[in-house]
Amino acid sequence: MRLHGLTLTAFGPFGATQDVDFDALSSAGLFLLHGPTGAGKTSVLDAVCYGLYGAVPGARQSPGTSLRSDHAPAGLPTEVRLELTVGGRRLEITRRPAQPRPKKKGDGFTTEKAQSWLREYDPENGWQALSRSHQEIGEEITQLIGMSRDQFCQVVLLPQGDFARFLRADAEARGKLLGRLFDTRRFAAVEERLTELRRTAETQVKAGDEQTLAIAQRIAQAAGPAAGELPLPDAQPGEPGLSDGVLEWSAVARSGARERLDIAESVLAAAESRQAAARRELDVARELARLQQRYEETRRRATELEARRPDRDGHQARLERARKADRVAPALELRDEAERAYRAAGAARERTRAQLPDNLADAGAEQLAAMERRLRQELGGLDAARRAERRSAEIDTERAELERQARADDELILEAEGWLAGWESARRDLQERIESAQESATRAEQLAGRLEPARRQLEAARRRDALATETAAAADRLAAARERALGAHEKWLELRERRLRDIAAELAAQLVDGEACKVCGSGDHPQPARAGDGHVDKAAEETALDTYRRSEQIRTEADRELGVVREKYAAARAAARPAQARGAGAEGGGAARAAGAGADD
Structure with missing residues (x-):
């Protein structure tokens, strides 16, 4: 919003007409209103507020008070004319409060009703009258500025200690006001998204810490006595320093286990050397025993044959x-x-x-x-x-x-x-063939037992690959649905804002000569508002709202479909893993399941 000029007539302490050229004042940047107490500094701000909203801030608008100057002549009416640019439109607002004036016939005074005029400057046609309705002008200005009178006084004028009252207000009240002023819905959405990401990250960190502790427990079981030299850190999952403590403990356990491993390898090498020597002696003894047994068997058979x-x-x-x-x-x-x-x-x-x-x-x-x-x-x-x-x-x-x-x-x-x-050799050959056939039959039975699980695993792997593609497609559909819903929502808000901006023209279209206005009650309609370019009616707004609701319903359905496909994909992926991998995953416990769920997401 930019102020261009302000004309005060019989307003407050000003008994005559005073002009304030804000364009000249602001040509050098900032300007300062200063003067002694009672010079009328606050009255200038009150006149700006009155020109915009038809009321002045604070207690000066309380019942029984008057905005008319006591120094003004009786025939000079109290009037405030404010020229400004807001929302890309140059407007002129003229307001007169309810005030006494001399009667046109006879002596005495009569009370004249409050009046308001709103004009807009067109570069081609000059100043064009828009409305003379207090309510229409108030709604138009509030819609263009985006603040009510109280909010304007708290944020822009801040007169007579109201700034301190704004600072002492609670966070919810200030948040609502600032959110309306600066349209912080996107920032709220970003904050909500960051909060969701923070919760997700905390969940992943906690799952990672649980998996780290599970791995540390397995390291302790594998390291044996070497892991007892330094106790495990007692930090809980999600607490800071857990990973560093586990790394330090695992380094100590690894060093101790490696030292014990070197000692065990030395002992094992010596034992293996002795075992190799004993095995060679055993082989020699077995060969001698075999030859002796063969000799005895030959002698026995020779004796039997001789007999x-x-x-x-x-x-x-x-x-x-x-x-x-x-x-x-x-x-x-x-x-x-x-x-x-x-x-x-x-x-x-x-x-x-x-x-x-x-x-x-x-x-x-x-x-x-x-x-x-x-x-x-x-x-x-x-x-x-x-x-x-x-x-x-x-x-x-x-x-x-x-x-x-x-x-x-x-x-x-x-x-x-x-x-x-040749009976003996034939019998041995036949015996060997029988044993080979038996081994082949056993192997065939084992392979037959493993064939069906392998087929089921293959089918699950095919389902997993198909569901992976379907999951990616569902994610793309959800992203497209979100984009369409967001676009429909923004379009609906834009049409709603445009309709509210031209609501005066829509109300003026319902006026009938001779019938009272639903807003001001007057039967005269000298200058009804006209719809500007790009006017949006109620049907267009409702159509945009229906489009937004359908888009939101499609987005919800796409989100639900993505969840179902992800569950099917997780089940197929679990079924497609080999039995050894599933066993290892079960041994890992809840930490492994949490880590797997994080990876899927």
Whole structure:
């Protein structure tokens, strides 16, 4: 706000008209109002306040007091005209308080009502009247300056000890006033954000201290007696100096443990040397014992074989006899068959003789033979020859089959002897193959038991990667929703401010000639306010408010969605960790879980 000029007429101690040119005073920068007591310094400030708000500060506005100068002529009205630039607009405010004036007809005085005028300077059209309503002018000035009369008096004028009263006010009252004056909402948001970051940092520091203490406990367990040389710091998580104390203690424990480790390594090296020597002696003794056992086993087997030699010789003799018998078996069978054939021929001869005629019943062999030859010749000698030939072929075939069987038996005997000779090595090979197969089966069962957890872990890892991408996308959506909500909120506030600035024009649009004004009650509307460029009506403001509420709802939904996705991602990441890692995490306790949660955030 910048003051340009002030005109006082019959105001306070000034009985005539006084002009104050603030442009000339402020051309050199600062200026000072000074003078003796009663010179009117405070009255100038009162006139500025009255021109802006239609009232003066402090008790000078109490009932029964008058702003009119006692030195002014009766026909000179009390008036204050203030010209200023505020909010980029050059305005002129003229105010007259309620005051007595001479009656136009007759003698005496009548009380004239308070009046106010507001004009704005247009570079093209000059001064333009805006309003004559006290309420409209007051709202317009309050909206442009951003302070009420009391706040303006406390912050700008500070007259008659009011500054001290402002300083003695509580922090809440001063905070509300200064926040309204300087629009500290952004700073409050920054303060709230910094407070949230501070709490988060405190939580992370406390979690880190807890993890540090847990690691120190594990160091103490691992260091053993070396950790007892210096006690652990008794500071609680979050207290200053805990990390330095733990580092100092761990350095001492590490030095003691390293010294004990060097001693143990020396003792271990000596013990390992003695163990290596004892192991070599043990290997020599075991090799000697093995050779002695093998020698005893060989002697025992030789004794057993020697004792079983008669049985083997008997079996060998039987085998030889069986082989010889097998060779002559076909001849014996042939002899038996020939005997059977001879007996059958004798029986057939007897049957044949029985069938011979009586004259040939006692015939000799020669006679029968001659008879036979003759009959053969008569019946034909070809059939007998064919039968003899067929029989001879059958005998040859049987003999060849018997020879083939004899050769097969010889090969079988040789194969059995070779198989018996390599039985021990074959048995060892088969035993080794059985053991290898058993080991393979055991290994296959173990791998089969580990396959399903590995598959579940792989599936969880895939879900984790997908949820990581989804988490990043949800975070981006939340950031975009926040930006849109913030933009919608700022736009709504801007439209609301513009509507309040032009509220006089909106109220003037509802005025009807002859009907009383809802604000001042007057039935005359000589100069109703007109809407300026960019006027915002109530529908536009409500539309902006609805847009802001929808944006805020979308932001809340995006925030909730991000929380759900983060929970799913944390569960998938925990499931995707190997069993060893999960075991280690469980051993770490709550500190590890707190650190992991901080890293996820």
